[in-house]
Amino acid sequence: MPHPPPSPRTRARRLAYKAAYDRDTIHAILDAMPVAHIGHIVDGFPVVTPTLQWREGDRVYWHGSSASRMQKRAAGEEVCLTVTLTDGMVLARSGLEHSVNYRSVMVFGRAELVEGAAAKEAHLRTMMEQLFPGRWESLRPITAQELKATRILSLPLTEASAKIGAGPPTDPPEDRAWPVWAGVLPIRLTMGPPEPAPDLAPGIPTPDHARTYRIG
Ligand SMILES: Cc1cc2nc3c(=O)[nH]c(=O)nc-3n(C[C@H](O)[C@H](O)[C@H](O)COP(=O)(O)OP(=O)(O)OC[C@H]3O[C@@H](n4cnc5c(N)ncnc54)[C@H](O)[C@@H]3O)c2cc1C
Numbered sequence: 001m002p003h004p005p006p007s008p009r010t011r012a013r014r015l016a017y018k019a020a021y022d023r024d025t026i027h028a029i030l031d032a033m034p035v036a037h038i039g040h041i042v043d044g045f046p047v048v049t050p051t052l053q054w055r056e057g058d059r060v061y062w063h064g065s066s067a068s069r070m071q072k073r074a075a076g077e078e079v080c081l082t083v084t085l086t087d088g089m090v091l092a093r094s095g096l097e098h099s100v101n102y103r104s105v106m107v108f109g110r111a112e113l114v115e116g117a118a119a120k121e122a123h124l125r126t127m128m129e130q131l132f133p134g135r136w137e138s139l140r141p142i143t144a145q146e147l148k149a150t151r152i153l154s155l156p157l158t159e160a161s162a163k164i165g166a167g168p169p170t171d172p173p174e175d176r177a178w179p180v181w182a183g184v185l186p187i188r189l190t191m192g193p194p195e196p197a198p199d200l201a202p203g204i205p206t207p208d209h210a211r212t213y214r215i216g
Contacts (some may be wrong), residue, residue: 005049007115009108010161014100023144029105029162032053034131036062039080042073053083055157056125059184060107061114061123063152067071071151075113081155085216089185092169092177101184108159114152117144120154123152134211189216 003021005011012019020026036053039046053062060081064071088101098156114120121142128136170181194210 005161007108007159010106010159012161015163016167018163018165020164021160023157025162025164026105026160027055029085029103029129032059032086032103033083034215036060036081036112037082038062038070038074038111039082040070040074040077042069048070052127053081054130055122056126058157059064059154060157061127061154063124063127063150066151068151071153074111074153075109075151075202077147078108079111080106080108086187087166088187090169091164091182091185093171093175093180093182094197097169097171097175099165101167103162103164105162106158107157109155110154111155117147120147120150120152120199132147132213135207135209138207159202189214191215 005019008022030053034052034054035050037048037050039048040054041047047070051062051064051070055061062081066072074209082104084102084104086100086102090101092098097199114123124142124147125136125205128139143191171178171182194206196206
């Protein structure tokens with residue numbers, strides 16, 4: 001039995017068969033792509049800001065400078081967060097049937113500010129440890145000033161939807177004999193070899209998390 005949408009505004013209407021609302025699907029997409037876009041209204045007009053996101057249980061978090069417009073204006077306000085992975089370009093026999101294979105998540109809710117230096121430090125540590133396990137402990141410790149200059153916002157995943165497009169082109173039967181190539185051009189995110197900082201002190205080995213980091 002598929003999970004129902006958690007609220008009217010999360011119910012997919014267009015190509016609803018591609019939508020999913022279960023926690024496992026939503027978590028997997030958020031965990032596969034650290035880049036999110038946060039949409040919110042600033043001075044009456046929409047602003048969509050790309051930023052890093054991370055998930056802790058059933059909440060999604062993002063951080064930024066205390067001076068950033070997104071951090072200052074989004075706190076306590078309704079926002080919409082999206083995360084997208086593009087998995088392939090779908091080439092069909094007609095222009096309008098071309099599409100994209102993708103995995104995406106959309107989350108609605110009121111952005112909540114994380115209060116207190118200890119809580120902020122704990123969330124930043126979690127972000128770092130999820131991205132690069134073992135790295136936080138090896139870093140120059142964060143300062144009180146850095147914590148003050150950082151704000152963290154979060155959203156519960158209570159009003160979240162996923163949408164997944166996958167598979168070959170779906171041309172109507174009457175188009176399938178048209179003599180043009182059709183199929184999928186897969187898109188893969190690949191990591192290059194680590195590039196040491198030009199001013200890296202000699203003798204510092206490349207950590208495992210720099211070799212094994214993957215997204216997608
Ligand atoms: C990489 C990529 C490329 C796309 N290209 C196109 C395109 O070229 N043309 C096009 O029409 N659509 C495209 N889509 C799909 C697009 O995101 C919308 O799903 C679609 O346009 C329907 O929009 P709507 O506002 O009518 O959705 P509705 O069905 O009215 O949306 C209702 C609710 O469904 C959920 N929902 C809708 N879309 C998504 C989503 N993508 N991810 C998670 N939840 C969702 C949300 O909760 C939303 O509030 C693309 C998606 C991705 C990820």
